[in-house]
Amino acid sequence: AHYNIQQMAFLGFAEVVKHLPFIKKVKKDLLNIVKKENIKNVILIDYPGFNLNIAKSFSELGLNIYYYISPQVWAWGKNRIHKIRALVKKMLVIFPFEENFYKDYNIDATYVGHPIVEHISNYKFLSKEELYDKFNLEKEKDILLLLPGSRIQEIEKHFKVSIQAAELISQKFKLQIVVACSENLDQNIFTKFENTAKYKFIKGHTYDLLKYSKFGIIKSGTSTLEAGYFQLPFIVIYVTNFITYFIGKFLAKIKNIAMANILLEETVIPELIQKEVTVKNIYNTVESFLNDNHKYILTKEKLNKIKERLGNQKASENAARIIYLAMNET
Numbered sequence: 114a115h116y117n118i119q120q121m122a123f124l125g126f127a128e129v130v131k132h133l134p135f136i137k138k139v140k141k142d143l144l145n146i147v148k149k150e151n152i153k154n155v156i157l158i159d160y161p162g163f164n165l166n167i168a169k170s171f172s173e174l175g176l177n178i179y180y181y182i183s184p185q186v187w188a189w190g191k192n193r194i195h196k197i198r199a200l201v202k203k204m205l206v207i208f209p210f211e212e213n214f215y216k217d218y219n220i221d222a223t224y225v226g227h228p229i230v231e232h233i234s235n236y237k238f239l240s241k242e243e244l245y246d247k248f249n250l251e252k253e254k255d256i257l258l259l260l261p262g263s264r265i266q267e268i269e270k271h272f273k274v275s276i277q278a279a280e281l282i283s284q285k286f287k288l289q290i291v292v293a294c295s296e297n298l299d300q301n302i303f304t305k306f307e308n309t310a311k312y313k314f315i316k317g318h319t320y321d322l323l324k325y326s327k328f329g330i331i332k333s334g335t336s337t338l339e340a341g342y343f344q345l346p347f348i349v350i351y352v353t354n355f356i357t358y359f360i361g362k363f364l365a366k367i368k369n370i371a372m373a374n375i376l377l378e379e380t381v382i383p384e385l386i387q388k389e390v391t392v393k394n395i396y397n398t399v400e401s402f403l404n405d406n407h408k409y410i411l412t413k414e415k416l417n418k419i420k421e422r423l424g425n426q427k428a429s430e431n432a433a434r435i436i437y438l439a440m441n442e443t
Contacts, residue, residue, distance in 0.1 A: 115142060134410035140167050155442050157201075162293055165193060168200045179436045181205040183215070183222075194218050203439050206433040208376065213223060223435055226426025228241035229339055233320060234425070241325045248315055250289060254438060257288040260319070261314075263295035264331040265302060270352035271390050273306045275330050279328035286403050288327060293319045327374070328399060333370050339380065341373035341419040346412045348398050349374075349384045376422055381415045 144167070147155070157164040161184030166177050183206045186193045197220060198202070204222040206212055215222035237259045261272045271394055279290045290312035296298050300314045315322060320339070322328070329340050329347030340347045349371040369375050373382050383398050402409050423435050 115146065122281045134290070136163060138364050139163075140170070143167060144170055144174070147171065147176065153177060155177070156181060156436060161185075161193070165196060169196070171302070172200045177202045177208070178330070179203050180437065181225075181432045182228075183205055183211050186214075189306060194220075201433070207428060209424075219334060221356075223431075224426075225431035225435065227338075227423045227427035228428045229342060231427045232427060233339075234427075235344065236320050238324065244318065244321045244325060248291075248313060248318075250291070250313065254287055254289040256322065256325060257283050257286075257290050258322050258329040258331075259290065259291065259292045260329060260331040260340075261294075262334065262335045263297060265298070267332055267352075268302055269362070270300070271332065271350050272303060272310065273364070274392050275350065275395065276306065276308050276312065276392055278392045279312070279330060280308065280393070281396050281417035282399050282403070283310070284327075285400070291315055291322060291326070293322050304305070304411070328403060330395060333384070335340075335370040335372070337373045338376070338419065340375075341382070341416045342423070343421075344401050344413045344416045346409055346416070347382060348395065349382055350390045351386045351397065352390050373416065373419060376419055377415065379415070381412060394439050430443065 140163070153424075155171050155211050157168060157178060157180045159182040164180070168180075171178055178201050180197070180201045180203070183204055184193060184197070186197070191338070196260050197215075198218060201220070204215055204220055205225045205226045206215065206222050208226065209224050212222050212224040240245065244250070251258070257437050259272075259279055261268050261275060261277055275428040276290070276292075282288065283290050290310060292303070292312055293315050294314045294316050296316055302318075303314070319336075320343075323340055323343040323345050326345055329345050331337055331340055331349055333349050337347070337349055337429060351370055369380060369384060370386065371384055374384070385398065386430075402412065438443055
């Protein structure tokens with residue numbers, strides 16, 4: 114590996130602009146490698162801002178381009194669709210509706226399944242008792258789960274209000290707070306946010322926590338789909354810098370940001386965005402679920418459709434097989 118994907122994990126338009134010199138260096142190095150090694154096929158995965166840019170250069174060099182995990186052109190407008198049709202030999206998509214979307218534009222696309230289904234099916238779950246014992250959790254209390262994201266910028270934007278709201282919720286409903294800390298984050302990052310809340314950090318057991326928690330407060334991202342898959346009622350929060358939000362608001366063609374809601378084609382999970390992310394709003398929204406058992410159960414029932422819609426295919430195996438066959442036909 115010449116670069117680790119974590120080196121490209123920039124959040125928002127402002128961050129991308131700040132790191133443009135590094136991004137240009139990565140592109141130049143990759144193009145030199147392709148020329149030196151006489152590479153004929155390339156597989157692009159996700160990261161459309163960078164990948165669609167370098168795809169043009171790869172195409173000019175005569176490479177066959179395969180794309181796994183589609184750019185969300187259905188969410189951000191169709192201006193990239195013609196570029197994709199001109200550059201990409203085959204698109205491997207992870208949501209069922211994406212296959213028909215691309216085929217409507219005469220792009221060769223195949224639904225291969227979603228990676229989280231494969232990850233969850235291969236995961237070795239602890240029992241609830243084992244989870245509570247392993248981390249010395251209070252056995253008489255259910256878990257209020259916080260998933261604050263995997264990037265420092267995200268933590269700085271919303272963790273303080275999230276944990277303050279969680280403290281109030283935990284007191285009223287006799288819950289214990291658990292923060293599922295991303296593996297790449299030092300939990301000392303969280304200590305600078307002064308608060309009186311009592312909570313536990315747990316790394317490496319997010320799926321166990323999603324399975325056994327009572328409710329979640331979750332930063333917008335893949336975790337919203339995972340929480341939905343486990344039928345965990347939750348709310349989504351999203352805070353970014355003004356420039357990124359303004360541009361995103363202008364470009365977005367869909368009303369929801371949580372993938373769970375997008376897949377369900379309904380706002381099942383409340384979304385609090387930007388200035389809406391306050392202690393009061395988080396508290397009131399969560400309370401509306403925990404005070405209404407009918408609403409809570411109905412939400413779990415609606416979330417069950419996520420598992421049905423994603424199916425049980427092994428995404429990476431399907432994608433690898435399809436790409437391998439396509440390469441051998443070339």
